[in-house]
Amino acid sequence: MNRGTLRPMLTTQLSRPKRLSRPQTPPPFRLTDRDVALLQAVARWRFATSDQLLRFARISDPMASEQNITRRLMALFAHRYLDRPSNQHVQLQSFSHLVYGVGRKGANLLAELGEDIDPRLKWATKNRRASNAWLLHALGVTETMILFEAACAARGNIALRDGTSLLEYFPASTRSLRDPFRLRVTITDKGKKIPLSVVPDRLLSLIISDDRRLNFALELDTGSMSVTGRFARKISAYLAAYRDDRHREQWGFQGFRVATVTPSEKRIQNMLAAQSVISGGKLGGMFIYTTPQRLNARGPLGPIWITGERDDVSLLEGV
Structure with missing residues (x-):
């Protein structure tokens, strides 16, 4: 399996490359099925590097040419x-290849093909406003999802559904929401009612059979989040949502687990203590919990996960 590399994310300041500017006269071009697949992948994950897109293409076509994909x-x-x-232009040391997001014409095309994308949005503006930290985080989520794609393809008997492809499983009342992935809950602390909400970095399901599905809320932690602050609020929100059956009501899930990827084993122990x-x-x-090294x-389907009960847990135990 071609798993790529998910590493701690660092940045190095370099001069702005000319490669971020389009040619004044684009070369002749005709859309192909592969082009559409690449557009769909970028739209699905929001941002992806050329290397990530190459490895994604090679999951279904191991002979996909790097030169062809790049062109x-x-x-x-x-x-x-x-x-x-x-x-x-602040080059990504962990992802040294060019980063791509959906363009205006790409959004229009995907909307025409029935994809869940809003072509009215100013995609170039959204891409331009993406901060370096946000971009790094989004690419980390993309990398993790490519690892899931490759692992499920290697197994051959597990289908992966994630993001907007899960909407068809959601109740109709959820599909009409502006943000169907956001869970809103209220917790009580020292007699005070406190509203909380949480949006997974990625919601995904491993479909084992027609009547069996393993559901996960993916959280990618880059190490900058306070374990006793923001992370603790996420845990509180997920626990409240689970106890209130919000996952059933909003997502149509019979159950779910929260899968966190974090930089180090020590940080996992701190997270377990807070949890x-x-x-x-x-x-x-x-x-x-797991680390990029374990992944x-x-x-992701190997015995690489840690819980509050034991180490070396597989997502597929009992399957």
Whole structure:
């Protein structure tokens, strides 16, 4: 399996490359099925590097040529189907290849093809406003999802659904919401009612059979989040949502687990300690943790996850 590399994310300031500017006269171009697949992948994850898109293409076509994929991406950019976010002039050391987002023409095309995308949005403006930190985080989520794609393809008997492709499983009342992935809850602390909300970095399902689905809320932690602050609020929100059956009501899930990818083993222990305090030591298996090193070594379906109950847990235990 081609898992790529998910590493701690660092930045190095470099001069702005000319590659972020489109040619004044784009070369002749005709859309292909592969072009559409690349557009769909970028729209699905919001941002992806050329290397990530190459590895994604090779999941279904191991013989996909790096040169061919690079040329197709260049052409899609030149003709405004794809965009290159301007903040990548601060080069991404962990992802040294060019970063792509959806362009105006790409959004229009995907909308015509029935994809869940709003072509009325100013996509170039959205891409330009993406901060370096936001871009790094989004690429980390993309990398993790490519690892899931490769692992499910290698198994052959597991279908992966994530993001907007899950909407068809949601109740009709949820599909009409502006933000169907956001869980809103209220917790009580020292007699005061406190509203909380949480949006997973990625919601995904591993579909084992027609009547069996494993659901996960993915959280990608880059190490900048306070474990006792923002992370603790996420845990509190997820616990409240689970206890109030919000996952059933809003997402149509019979159950779900929160899968967190975080930079180090030590940070996992700190997160487990915070989780235990917030949950009172209950629901220890609901929250699972791993590191990029574990992901790269054995893939997301391997025994790489840690819970409050034990180490080396596989997502597919009992399947």
